[in-house]
Amino acid sequence: MADLAARxxxxxxxxxxxxxxxxxxxxxxxxxxxxxxxxxxLLAPLVWPLDQSAVALDQTRSAPSWAHLAGTDDLGRxxxxxxxxxxxxxxxxxxxxxxxxxxxxxxxxxxxxxxxGRVDRxxxxxxDTIAAMPHLxxxxxxxxxxxxxxxxxxxxxxxxxxxxxxxxxRSELLSLRTRPFVDAxxxxxxxxxxxxxRHLLPHVxxxxxxxxxxxxPHAVWHETALSFLGLGLPPHLASLGNMINDGQGSLLTGxxxxxxxxxxxxxxxxxxxxxxAARWRDRLDPRVRAELHL
Amino acid sequence: MTRSGRLAGxxxxxxxxxxxxxxxxxxxxxxxxxxxxxxxxxxxxxxxGAAAFTxxxxxxxxxxxxWGVDDPLPVQYLRWIGNLVQGDLGWSxxxxxxxxxxxxxxxxxxxxxxxxxxxLVLAASLLLGALAAYRRGGLFDxxxxxxxxxxxxxxxxxxxxxxxxxxxxxxxxxxxxxxTDVTATSTSWGDVAHHLILPVGVLAVSQAPWxxxxxxxxxxxxxxxxxxxxxxxRGLPGxxxxxxHALRTALLPFLTLVGTHLPELVGGAVLVxxxxxxxxxxxxxxxxAMGSDxxxxxxxxxVTTAVVLAANLATxxxxxxxxxxxxxxx
Amino acid sequence: MTTTERLTAPTPGxxxxxxxxxAVDGLGVQFRLRDTRMHAVTDLNLxxxxxxxxxxxxxxxxxxxxxxxxxxxxxxxxxxxTGHAVxxxxxxxxxxxxxxxxxxxxxxxxxxxxxxxPQSPATALNPVRTGRRLLTETLRxxxxxxxxxxxxxxxxxxxxxxLDRYPHELSGGMAxxxxxxxxxxxxxSLLIADEPTTxxxxxxxxxxxxxxxxxxxxxxxxxxxxxxxxAAQRVADTVAVMYASRIVEHRDADQLFTAPTHxxxxxxxxxxxxxxxxxxxxDPPMLTALPAGCAFAPRCPRRTDICASQPPPTAxxxxxxxxxxxxxxxxxT
Numbered sequence: 001m002a003d004l005a006a007r008x009x010x011x012x013x014x015x016x017x018x019x020x021x022x023x024x025x026x027x028x029x030x031x032x033x034x035x036x037x038x039x040x041x042l043l044a045p046l047v048w049p050l051d052q053s054a055v056a057l058d059q060t061r062s063a064p065s066w067a068h069l070a071g072t073d074d075l076g077r078x079x080x081x082x083x084x085x086x087x088x089x090x091x092x093x094x095x096x097x098x099x100x101x102x103x104x105x106x107x108x109x110x111x112x113x114x115x116x117g118r119v120d121r122x123x124x125x126x127x128d129t130i131a132a133m134p135h136l137x138x139x140x141x142x143x144x145x146x147x148x149x150x151x152x153x154x155x156x157x158x159x160x161x162x163x164x165x166x167x168x169x170r171s172e173l174l175s176l177r178t179r180p181f182v183d184a185x186x187x188x189x190x191x192x193x194x195x196x197x198r199h200l201l202p203h204v205x206x207x208x209x210x211x212x213x214x215x216x217p218h219a220v221w222h223e224t225a226l227s228f229l230g231l232g233l234p235p236h237l238a239s240l241g242n243m244i245n246d247g248q249g250s251l252l253t254g255x256x257x258x259x260x261x262x263x264x265x266x267x268x269x270x271x272x273x274x275x276x277a278a279r280w281r282d283r284l285d286p287r288v289r290a291e292l293h294l
Numbered sequence: 295m296t297r298s299g300r301l302a303g304x305x306x307x308x309x310x311x312x313x314x315x316x317x318x319x320x321x322x323x324x325x326x327x328x329x330x331x332x333x334x335x336x337x338x339x340x341x342x343g344a345a346a347f348t349x350x351x352x353x354x355x356x357x358x359x360x361w362g363v364d365d366p367l368p369v370q371y372l373r374w375i376g377n378l379v380q381g382d383l384g385w386s387x388x389x390x391x392x393x394x395x396x397x398x399x400x401x402x403x404x405x406x407x408x409x410x411x412x413x414l415v416l417a418a419s420l421l422l423g424a425l426a427a428y429r430r431g432g433l434f435d436x437x438x439x440x441x442x443x444x445x446x447x448x449x450x451x452x453x454x455x456x457x458x459x460x461x462x463x464x465x466x467x468x469x470x471x472x473x474t475d476v477t478a479t480s481t482s483w484g485d486v487a488h489h490l491i492l493p494v495g496v497l498a499v500s501q502a503p504w505x506x507x508x509x510x511x512x513x514x515x516x517x518x519x520x521x522x523x524x525x526x527x528r529g530l531p532g533x534x535x536x537x538x539h540a541l542r543t544a545l546l547p548f549l550t551l552v553g554t555h556l557p558e559l560v561g562g563a564v565l566v567x568x569x570x571x572x573x574x575x576x577x578x579x580x581x582x583a584m585g586s587d588x589x590x591x592x593x594x595x596x597v598t599t600a601v602v603l604a605a606n607l608a609t610x611x612x613x614x615x616x617x618x619x620x621x622x623x624x
Numbered sequence: 625m626t627t628t629e630r631l632t633a634p635t636p637g638x639x640x641x642x643x644x645x646x647a648v649d650g651l652g653v654q655f656r657l658r659d660t661r662m663h664a665v666t667d668l669n670l671x672x673x674x675x676x677x678x679x680x681x682x683x684x685x686x687x688x689x690x691x692x693x694x695x696x697x698x699x700x701x702x703x704x705x706t707g708h709a710v711x712x713x714x715x716x717x718x719x720x721x722x723x724x725x726x727x728x729x730x731x732x733x734x735x736x737x738x739x740x741x742p743q744s745p746a747t748a749l750n751p752v753r754t755g756r757r758l759l760t761e762t763l764r765x766x767x768x769x770x771x772x773x774x775x776x777x778x779x780x781x782x783x784x785x786x787l788d789r790y791p792h793e794l795s796g797g798m799a800x801x802x803x804x805x806x807x808x809x810x811x812x813s814l815l816i817a818d819e820p821t822t823x824x825x826x827x828x829x830x831x832x833x834x835x836x837x838x839x840x841x842x843x844x845x846x847x848x849x850x851x852x853x854x855a856a857q858r859v860a861d862t863v864a865v866m867y868a869s870r871i872v873e874h875r876d877a878d879q880l881f882t883a884p885t886h887x888x889x890x891x892x893x894x895x896x897x898x899x900x901x902x903x904x905x906x907d908p909p910m911l912t913a914l915p916a917g918c919a920f921a922p923r924c925p926r927r928t929d930i931c932a933s934q935p936p937p938t939a940x941x942x943x944x945x946x947x948x949x950x951x952x953x954x955x956x957t
Contacts, residue, residue, distance in 0.1 A: 129318035131554065132606060133599040136561030137579065141326065141591045144583035145333040221449055225565055228451050229580050244452055248569070252470065256459045263452035270447035431701070520747035523698050524803065527742060528762045529735020529810055538761070539750050546752070618752055618790040 030275035037269050041088035050085050050238065064257055071257035073243070074250045082238035083261045087269065089239045093153055094219035100158030101219070102212045105165025112166070113173025114200075120170070127163050135160040139222055143231045153232050157222045165211050172204050214277050217270040224266060240266055303622035304611055315603050320375070323596060327371045330588040374589075378596070384589030388582045393593045396578055401597075403473070404574035407490070408563050411497040415505050416552070418498070423509025424541045428532070430514045439510070442503035450500040450562045454569035457496050468492050471571040493570040497562050504555065512544035519543065546617050553609035556602045643712065645814055645845045646672040646695075650707035651722070653687070653694050657702070662912045664690040666869040668707070669944070672814065672847060677840040679848045679856035679877070681892070682866035683908055688849045689743055691866075692816045695721055696740055697729040711737060711814070736766055739812030741820045743849075745799035749791035755802045756787040759809060766810040776805040781831045796823030804832060808839075815839065818849045833859045853896055857881050865889045868909050868919035875943020885943075885950040888920045918948065926951075 044050070064071040071079050112123040130138075139156040146152035176199075185195050220240075226232035227241025235242055240262040247259030365373075377384060383393035426435040445453070462470035469489050473481070516522060517540045525539045567576030575594055582590040614620040653665035664687040672678050680688050693699050695709055709721040711733065719733065734740075742748040750758060759773040774784040780801040791799060800823050807815060817836060821829040836846045837859040850856055856863055857877065864874040865886060873886035884890040894900040906923035909915060918924070921931035926949045938946045 125314050126318055126321070129315060129322065129599075129603070132557060132602040133322070133595060134557040134560035134564075134602070136564055137595045137598060140564075140579055140583045141595050142329065144586050144591055145329045145588070147333075147586070217447070224449055225451065225561075228449075228565070229568060229583075231580065231583050244449075244455065248455060251455055251459055251463070256463070259452065259455050263449065263456075266449055266452065267444070267447045271443065274443070274447065518700060520742065520744060521750045523693075524740070524742045524748040524806075525750065526698060526730065527696050527734055527740040528765070528806055529730070529733070529739075530762065530765050532730055534761065534765065542752060543750065616752065619792050 026275055027279050030272040033268055033272040034276065037087060037272070038091065040084060041091055044084050044088055048081065048084065050081055063255075071255065071261075073246055073258040074253075074255065079243070079258055079261045082243055083240070083265050085238040086240040086243050086262050087265050089233065089237065090220045090223055090241075090266075091216075091269075093150070093157070093223045093233075093239075094216045097154045097157035097161070097219040097223070098212050098215040100154060101161040101215060102165050102208060104158060105162035105167075105211075106169050106208060108162065109166035109169030110173065110204075113170040113177075116174065116177070120174075123166075124170070127166055131163050136222070136225060139226060140229070140231060143226055148226075148231050148234070150233060153223055153226055156226065157219045161215055161218055161222070165208070165215070168207055168211050169204055172207055173200060176200055176203055210277060210280055213273065213280070217273050220266065220270070300618070300621050301611075301614060304614070307611070307614075307622050308607065311603075311607050319596065319599065319603075322599070323375060323378075323592070324371065326592050326595065327367075327374065330592065331367050331370070333586060333588070378593070383593040386582065386587055386590040388585035388587035388590060389578065393590050396590060397575075397593065397597065400573060400575045400578055403572060404560075404563055404567065404576065407493060407497060407567065407572065407574060408559055410490070410494050411501065411563075412552075412559060414494065414498040415501050419502055419505035419509050420541065420545075423506045424513045424536055426506075426510045427513035427517060427540070428536050430517070435510070438506065442506050445499060446503035446507075448500070449565075450496065451565045451569050453500050454493070454496045454566055457492050458569070461492060471569075473573055489570075493566050493572060496569075497559070497566045500562055500566075501555075501559055504558075505552075508551065509541075509544070509548060512548060513540050516540040516544040546613060549609050549613045549616065550606075553602075553606035556605055557598075560598055560602070643674055643714075644671050645674045645676075646670070646709065646711055648695075648707070648709045651691075651694065651709055652706040653690050653699065654704045654706075655700075655702055656704070657912065660912045663869050663914055664703075664911055665694060666914075668871055670864060670871065670874065672845050674813070674845055675840050675843050676861045677837060677846045677848060677859055679850060679860035679863045680866055680871075681850055681853055681856050681863060683904075684851055685908060685911070686866045687869040687911065688866055689818055692740060692818050692847075692849060695816065696734055696738060697721065697726060698740075713737065713813075735762070735810035735812065737813055739807040739810060739815045741804050741807040741815065741817040743818040743822070745803040745822070746791070746796060748803050749794075749799060751791055754788050754790055755794070755805075758802075758806055759787060762806055762809040768809065768811075772809075773805075776808055777801075779808065779835060780805045781828055797825065797828060800824055801828070801832070804835075812844065814845045814847070816847045816849065819851070820848070821850070821852065821855060829855065830858070853892060854898075865892065868914060869911055870919070870946065871944070872920065872947065873943065873945045875945075879943060883951075885945045885952065886947050887924045887926050887949070887951065890951060891923075918946075 059072055073079055073082075108123055108127070112120040139160045142156040142159055143152045146155060181199065185199050223232055224239070224241030224244065227239050228245045230245060232241055233239045235245075243262040244259045247255075247257075247262070250256075250258040374384065381394070383397065385391075386393045386396050389396055422438055426432075426438045429435060458470045461468045468491055470492075471489075473486055473489050513536075517536075519540070521543070522535060522540045525535045530538075563574065564576035564579055566572075567574040568580060571577070578590065579594055581587075582594070611622075614622050648668055648670040651665055651668040651670075652663070655662040655664060666687075668691065670678070680691065682688055690699070694703075694705050699705065705722050707722060711719045711721055713719075719728065721729070721733065721738075724733070749755070756773060759776065760770040763770055763772055773787065777784045777787055782798060782801040782805060786794065786798055787802075789798075791802075794802065800820065804817070804820055807817070815836070820836070821832055824832060833855055836848060840846050840861070848856065848860065860877040862875065863877050863880045864871045865880075865884075865888060866872070867888050873880065873884065873889045875885075880889060881893065884893055888904070891904040894902050895904055904923060909919050909922070915921065915932065917930070917932045917934050918927070918936045921927045924931065928949065931948050934948070936946045936948050938944055939950065
């Protein structure tokens with residue numbers, strides 16, 4: 001169909017169907033969920049303070065009720081209450097770790113993309129090889145060597161999640177280098193640093209921001225996985241991973257709800273971020289087929 | 295051009311890859327060693343275990359000397375990596391046995407879990423993804439994609455607990471964990487298979503969305519390829535068009551991506567093994583991490599990385615074998 | 625041509641006077657684009673009879689290939705097809721190709737009743753299959769023996785040994801002959817050949833055209849989509865001239881090539897190397913922005929004010945022409 005091939009717009013329309021196109025309702029819902037999640041976890045200490053070490057041994061493993069919307073765990077703690085704090089910790093750790101990973105990936109990708117040539121080849125080989133390391137194992141190794149703590153978890157996530165960012169930044173910079181406006185700037189006598197700061201950075205930053213946002217669910221997952229294994233945050237601290245881990249014991253005695261709420265919180269927040277990011281990416285680059293591969 | 299002719303350069307490709315992988319793996323091992331050296335944990339006390347509390351300072355010093363813990367770091371590193379290369383993976387301080395025997399006893403179960411799950415995921419995702427793509431936008435397509443996005447946002451360990459709650463506790467169909475019945479005196483394969491249904495299923499389901507969505511998108515795009523339209527125009531049966539033409543060509547990029555997705559699968563396996571208390575590498579990894587068992591952790595990480603790199607190489611060679619346009623001797 | 629073939633083709637002067645095989649009535653194809661609509665085929669009427677070779681000619685981008693894909697139900701999801709295209713068969717009920725649905729098209733129509741020689745053979749071949757596997761698979765799907773493959777290859781002028789090559793090992797001309805052989809494998813009663821002579825040198829062009837002609841003389845029908853007027857003149861019984869999604873003139877080949885009535889048909893003939901060798905001035909309009917009046921008016925030497933504002937009426941005068949000011953001199957009745 002050369003008649004059609006001559007008109008890429010036509011094919012583009014056919015392909016655009018492949019994208020996850022969340023409807024307006026989906027985007028609004030996702031936005032509301034995220035606003036509630038972020039504002040709720042920020043304000044929680046003010047409106048619904050939690051004593052992390054408090055237990056109520058007279059009401060252990062009570063099923064969900066009006067008094068305890070998501071039930072209580074095997075130490076009688078309110079699951080819903082702790083889930084709010086778990087989300088607070090997870091989002092905090094996730095956001096900070098995602099930032100660490102972004103900075104690391106941005107620097108490596110930036111060096112590879114601006115210098116190109118031999119440096120680029122070597123750095124990308126390193127990235128490829130680290131990508132072949134199961135990042136949960138690497139994360140476990142890092143936590144184990146640094147001893148489980150908040151800082152160790154952030155380092156573990158940050159050091160294992162920068163690869164995709166490095167690749168994105170690098171390929172973006174390499175493709176920008178061939179664009180006419182960069183040539184024009186260089187011919188106009190602009191120095192390398194000036195070109196980088198004035199011309200390249202504004203193009204890379206939106207993509208970098210998107211990559212960071214998309215990384216937050218990954219970071220939350222990694223943190224909860226470490227906590228679930230008992231290698232993450234201190235066990236008394238309400239974190240989503242710790243709560244699911246605690247709930248594992250209750251589950252075998254029939255108290256299935258102890259792990260339900262923290263898991264559901266992860267699912268809902270992850271989906272909300274994914275839906276918003278998909279829309280954001282559509283805006284950012286309508287040509288590239290969006291992949292919602294978390 | 296025959297297939298063997300095209301693949302004549304496979305040996306050269308393998309050599310080229312090794313030339314790259316070896317230095318990078320070496321660099322990675324230095325990084326890991328540095329992290330281990332910076333660790334606040336005293337390997338001598340680690341080795342002595344509970345005895346460390348009663349051991350005299352002389353005893354600990356003796357252990358240090360035996361282990362060469364006080365040697366300069368480069369010397370320690372070279373000794374460690376030299377032993378690794380010679381097949382001596384070191385002594386596990388958390389399990390008090392050689393790392394090699396820990397791996398030998400455990401790796402098989404993890405490999406079995408990953409292998410069966412991967413086979414299941416591949417078969418299911420190729421079938422479901424292709425069917426969804428065949429009627430793009432149809433009821434099945436939309437249902438499958440919704441399910442995939444939903445499952446994709448569920449942590450695998452949570453999915454595992456949900457599976458235990460439903461299939462083991464509520465319905466009582468399958469055992470909640472372990473590899474054999476507690477009453478069993480010997481390991482029978484039927485029993486093991488029965489115990490592996492849930493873990494394999496959970497790992498497969500948790501990994502499936504990525505594969506299903508990829509296959510679905512690739513086949514959907516392939517369905518609009520000129521050669522697939524031409525196959526339809528020749529009046530070939532729908533099954534032949536879908537599986538023989540659209541899927542067959544969409545499969546090629548998929549092949550290489552399977553290799554890059556393996557690390558995810560390993561991570562998932564560690565979590566699933568923990569949830570179901572399976573005696574694979576997952577449990578010892580966690581125990582080793584709790585005890586800061588550097589030799590065991592480093593060996594597990596480096597060995598799995600080497601396995602993944604080898605698998606990547608294998609999928610790339612499989613790609614070359616599957617696509618007649620690729621020549622390796624060029 | 626052998627004597628027996630003459631006996632089976634009793635239509636002197638190539639004029640087909642048999643039963644209609646395909647009757648296209650008011651066919652329209654629109655594509656929904658991001659912010660506009662593209663009219664690829666507009667109000668198209670055609671009849672193809674058994675034994676007839678119809679040439680559809682026009683510049684590239686006028687909607688010829690879309691017409692072929694529309695008849696086979698192979699258009700992408702953003703296309704809307706309106707009108708009718710009824711396929712007749714002596715032993716079966718007539719089928720409307722527009723409404724009968726994918727299932728029916730796939731099981732009953734494509735390949736056996738309507739075949740397609742796709743355009744751009746390089747991309748129309750599965751890159752990971754040899755020609756022989758494609759050919760065997762097609763023969764099997766239509767209940768023929770795999771051994772017929774070699775004969776088909778010879779028919780289209782391809783060395784049977786070349787069937788064992790992969791598509792990327794074939795030259796453009798070899799790939800073209802292979803896709804022709806593939807389309808002939810189910811022995812379709814109507815063959816739509818979309819630019820089947822691309823990449824062939826002159827002797828092979830003539831070989832392919834004669835092959836198509838011979839099929840018609842044996843009783844099948846062929847729709848030859850081409851921008852090569854010389855090819856059409858060599859083999860066609862009837863010619864439909866397409867311009868900007870419409871058929872502007874449709875009549876017997878002899879008449880069209882001696883005395884075209886539509887100014888565009890005349891301009892196309894004038895562009896032939898053995899005639900005035902004068903290219904048609906200007907460019908065809910975008911199919912996304914067709915004018916209200918006659919689409920050819922901006923390039924037409926005979927245009928008047930009415931051409932820009934009113935769509936041209938279709939006059940049926942021993943053929944059909946859609947023009948406000950058809951050329952009426954000469955042999956045209």
